[in-house]
Amino acid sequence: MLVLTRKVGESIQIGEDITVKVLEVEGEQIKLGIDAPRDVDIYRSEIYQQILEANQQASQTKNSINLLKNLKKD
Incomplete structure (x- = not known):
């Protein structure tokens, strides 16, 4: 630093x-x-962390939905 x-x-x-x-x-x-x-995006660090966490949760939800869709096809 x-x-x-x-x-x-x-x-x-x-x-x-x-x-x-x-x-x-x-x-x-x-x-x-x-x-x-x-x-250039500029965020306070605590807001940026919240964005990262929300994106990670959304990604996990999308992966879960895709998994369920694939199971339903079988």
Whole structure:
């Protein structure tokens, strides 16, 4: 993991297309601005984990349905 120290108004560059800028520091909260192309999905990590779990559950459900359909054909 790369650890950087930035002040308000400073930014970091990720590749050619993504810039993360420190907008504000207030107590224990930091406001970040992220400039990225529209085709880049950006999620808070807890939301991303929920998406992964929902996709995994949907995949398991689809596999179960396909298995039941195959059993019904026999």
